[in-house]
Amino acid sequence: MDPLAPLMELSEVADALENARATVERMLWHKSLEDDADDIAAEVALADTAATLRLEGYDLDTDSLRAWDGEDAVVRGAIRVTEALPGLVDVWKSSPRYVLARLHMFATSDFEVSQGSPQPGRPDLDAAGSARMDALCALVSNPTSDLPPALRAAVIHGELLSLHPFPLSNDIVARAAAKLTLAAQGMDPRFLIALNAGHLEREPEYVGSAKSFNTGTPDGVRSWLKHFGMALETGAGQTLKICNETE
Numbered sequence: 001m002d003p004l005a006p007l008m009e010l011s012e013v014a015d016a017l018e019n020a021r022a023t024v025e026r027m028l029w030h031k032s033l034e035d036d037a038d039d040i041a042a043e044v045a046l047a048d049t050a051a052t053l054r055l056e057g058y059d060l061d062t063d064s065l066r067a068w069d070g071e072d073a074v075v076r077g078a079i080r081v082t083e084a085l086p087g088l089v090d091v092w093k094s095s096p097r098y099v100l101a102r103l104h105m106f107a108t109s110d111f112e113v114s115q116g117s118p119q120p121g122r123p124d125l126d127a128a129g130s131a132r133m134d135a136l137c138a139l140v141s142n143p144t145s146d147l148p149p150a151l152r153a154a155v156i157h158g159e160l161l162s163l164h165p166f167p168l169s170n171d172i173v174a175r176a177a178a179k180l181t182l183a184a185q186g187m188d189p190r191f192l193i194a195l196n197a198g199h200l201e202r203e204p205e206y207v208g209s210a211k212s213f214n215t216g217t218p219d220g221v222r223s224w225l226k227h228f229g230m231a232l233e234t235g236a237g238q239t240l241k242i243c244n245e246t247e
Helices: 005-009 013-028 037-055 062-066 073-094 096-108 127-141 149-163 170-184 195-201 203-215 218-246
Strands: none
Touching: 005 013, 005 149, 013 149, 013 218, 037 062, 037 073, 037 170, 037 195, 037 218, 073 096, 073 127, 073 170, 096 127, 096 170, 127 149, 149 170, 149 203, 149 218, 170 195, 195 203, 195 218, 203 218
């Protein structure tokens, strides 16, 4: 049995994930995606990069990021992470630990590294943390059922936030890993869901439910999974807005 299967029995989780799936499917039928999918994907990538940076405390919107030419290492790293995602989908399915290291290197390669500090791409975990990382990687490499892709993406995202394997830019890596999981599981292979924008629009809930997930209690996990489903819906709505603006 898939270790994630019992999570579908938590109150309101199945409904939240099904509502997200239905909203995403409706979004994918938008007529703009017939001819302009690449342009829309580029706009979604820009919006999601701006959103992940705002979740890190940066005052950047899509327009300011489009015109951005600064030297901030975090901003440059977030841009590199977004640009790398399409090329990492297949590798993610077979070598998730390698991809997490690559994502962290993309995110932090411009950071100054002092002697004795963790190196980019190297998790800083104790024995218990390493065991949790092994279990997380198994969720990526060995999906054993037809559970909703959003469930697997939500758990991987929440686990990385809780485990915090990287001392810097960990949350940027966690959000990228969730997007990779949705792509690898076939829910969003073209990266058309503005998922990070969905988290940003529901930021207090995002922060609070992530803390709840970290408790490991059924109610805490349920809170996070419900948030993830609603963030997916919100992100799909952001993509629809982008689609409508391109008509």
